[in-house]
Amino acid sequence: MLQVLGSAWALLLGMYLLMIGNGLQGTLLGLRGEIEAFSTLEISVVMSAYFVGFLFASRLAPLLIRRVGHVRVFSALGSGISAILILYPVLPEPWVWALARVAIGFCYCGVYITAESWLNDAASNANRGKALSLYMAVQMGGIVTAQWLISLNDVSGFVVFIIPSILVSLSFAPALLSATQTTPQFAATKALRMRRLLEASPLACAGMFLLGSVFAAQFGMSAVYGTRAGLSEAQITLMVSLTYVAALVAQYPIGWLSDRMDRRVLILGLSALGGGIALAALLVPGQLWLILVAAAVVGGTSNPLYALLIAYANDYLEREEMAAASGGLLFINGLGAVAGPLIVGQVMEAAGAQGFWAIIATVMLMLAAYAAWRMRAAPDKPIVDGKTAYAPIPAAASPVAASSERTPA
Template identity: 40%
Template sequence: MFNALYSLWFLFAGIALIMLGNGLQGTLLGVRASLEGFLTIETGMIMSAYYFGFLFGSTLTTRIVKKVGHIRAFAALASIASAMVLVHAVFPYPLAWVFIRIGSGFCFAGIAVVTESWLNHYSTNSIRGRVFSIYMVIQLAGLGAGQFLLNVSDPAGYKLFILISVLVSLAVVPILLTSTAAPLMSGFSKVGIRKLYEISPLGLVGTFGVGIAHGSFLGMGAVYAKMAGFSLEQVAGFMATLIFGGVVLQFPIGRLSDYLDRRTVLTGVTFLAAISALVCNGLSGVSINVFFVFSFLFGGLSLSLYSLCVSHTNDYLEPEQMVMASSSLTFVVGVGACLGPLSVSTMMRWFGPSGFFLYLACIHGAIGVFALYRVYIRKPVPMEDQNPYVPITPRVSHVAAAIIPESLRVEVEKI
C-alpha cells in the first residue's frame, strides 16, 4: 500500500496545489464580486457558470486526453486555467466572468479526469478504493485550506489572483517531472436517467437535491458571509468550517450507514442538516463562535449526503451496473450544482442574507421528506446485501465516480 501511494506522489502533490488554488478562487470571486458591486443574481450566474463548464468538461476532455495523452492534457488545461484566473482581474465585469468561469470549470474538470484515470490505472484492485479515499481527503483538505489564503492580501487588488495562478501553474511541475509512464484512456458509458429512477428514486432525487445544495453553499457562501457583515477572516473561516466538516464527518456517517438501514441514516442526516441550517440562520450576527460550530456541523452533514445517495443507489444495483450508474449520478449532481448558485442568489435577492440558509434548509428538508416517503413505501435492503459506503464528493469527474463503488465492493469481498 505504501509503495503504491509513494509511486503516485506526483498526482497527489499536483491535485493538492490545484485544490488550494481552486478553493481560494471560488471564495475570492464571491468576495470580489461584492466589492465590485455586482448584483447578487449576477454573482449567482457567475458561480453557476463554473459548474456548467465542469459538467461538460468532465465528458468532453476525455477526447483530448485520448488524443494527446495525460501529461500534455494536464499541462495544457492547467496552463489555460492559470491564465484565466488572471483575466478576472483584467476584466472585472459580470458577463466576462461568466465566460471565464465556464472555461475554468471546463479546465478543472479535465484536470480531474486526467488525475482520476491515472490513479485508476496504477492502483490494483486490492487498494484502489483506499487510494481514491485518500484522493477525496486531499481534495477536500486542499479546498478547505485554500480558504485561509484569502487573508494573505487585499481581495480588492490583484495579488490573490496572481497567487492562485502560481499555485495552479506549480501543480504542473510534479506531473512533468515524473518518470512514471502515462496510461491509456478508457471510456465509460451511462445508465439512462429514467432507468436509474426506476432502480432507485431516492438515489436520483437525493443526488439532484444534493447538487443544488452543494452548488449553493460552495458557490455563494462567501457572498452570503459578506452580505451578513463578516470580516475577511470570518469569511475565510466560515467557508473552511463548511468544508472541513465534510472531511471530519463523512467517514463516521458512512460507517454508521454500513450497519443501519442506509435510507434511515440518509433521512436523519438530511433533517439534521436542515435544522443546522436554520440554527445557523438564527445565530448569524449573534455568536460567531457558536455559528462556526453549527456551520461545521451543517457542512459535515451536507457534504456526506452525496456519498450516502451513491451508496444507497448501489445497494439496488448489480455489480456490472455500478460503473454506468455512478457516471449518470455524476451528471445529475452536476446539473443540480449548475442550478444551485442561481436559485439561492434569487432567494438572497428577495430575503437578504437570511435567504441563504433558509433556502438550504428547504432543500435539505425536501430531500428528507422524500427519503421518509421512500422508507415508508419500500422495504429496506437486507443488511448482508448492502454494498460498502462510497466516500465521494461532487467535485470528482465521471471517471472517479465510475471507478470507486466497484473498487470498494471488490475490496470488501476479499476481506
C-alpha cells in the first residue's frame, strides 16, 4: 500500500479534490433546488441528467483520449467542471441545470477514465488491487468531506458553489504533475454483444440495472427527501455521509465472504437486508435514528453489491471477455441510474417524502426475489476457469477501473 501511495499520491490527491467537488454538487443541488422552489419532477430531471452525460462519456471519452492525449482531455474536462459549478447559482433555472448536469456528468466520467488509466499504468500486476482499493477510499473520502463542507456554509449563497470550483481547479496541478513523460496507452474495452452478457449472467444484468436506480436515488434525491422529511441541513449531510462511510467499511468483509461462498446467496442476503431496512424506514416515518441507520445499511449493501455483481458475471465468462463485460454492465447500470431519479421524483410527488424509501425498498427486494428465483432456475451452473476474485469497485467507477482487477480467487 505504501508503494502505491508513494507512486501515485499526486494523482490520488487530485482525485480527492475532484470528488469533493462532485460530492458537493450532488447534495447541494437538491438543497438549493428546494430553495429555488423547483418542483420534485424538475429536480429529478436535473439529477437524472448527470447520468445521461456519464453514459455519453463512457463511449466518447476514450475516443478523445486516443485523439488528443490524456493531459489535454483531463485539463479540458476539469476546466469544464470548474466553470459549471459556478454556473449553477448564476442561472437557477431547471433547464439550465439539467443541461449543465449532462455536461458535468460527461466531464466527470471522462476525468475518471483518464485518471484511472494513469493509475493502472502506475500500478503493477502485484499491487493493482491495492491501488484500486486506495482509489475507492479516496473517492469516498472526498464525498464525505463534501458533506462536512456543506454543513459549514449557507446553501442559499454563492460561497458554497465557489469552494468546489476552486478545489476542482486546484486538483489539476497534482494530477497533471503525476503524469509520466510517457503517456500511458489507453485500451478501450471491446464490444460484447448484450445477448452474450445476458446469457452468461441474467442476474448480474438485472441487478446492475436495478442498482442504478438505488445509486441515483442515494446520490441525487437524498437531499430532496431530507428537506421534504423536515431534516436540517446538518442532518441531511450526516445521512449522506453515513451512506458512503458504510459503503467503504462494508466492502472488505463482504469481499472476503464473496470469495468463500455462493455469491448468489450473498446477493440475495444483501438485497434483502437493504430492502428490509428501507421498508422499515418507509413504515415508521419521522424517526431520525431509523433514517440514519437505513441510509447506512442501504449504502453498506448496495455499493458492495455493485462489485459483487461484476465478480459474479465474470465467473461465467471467458477471461478475454471480462473487460468488455465490465463495460457492458456499467452501461446497464447507467441506464438504471438515468431512470432512477425520474421514478423517485414521480413517486415523491404523488406520495410525499416517504416515496424515497418506497422505491429503494421495492427495487432492492425485487433484486432479492430475482436472485432467489435464479438460484432455483439454474442451481448448478458451472463456473468458467475458476472463481474470479472480488474487487472493491466504487459505484462511480469508469470501465477502466471496473476491468482493472480481474484475477482468479
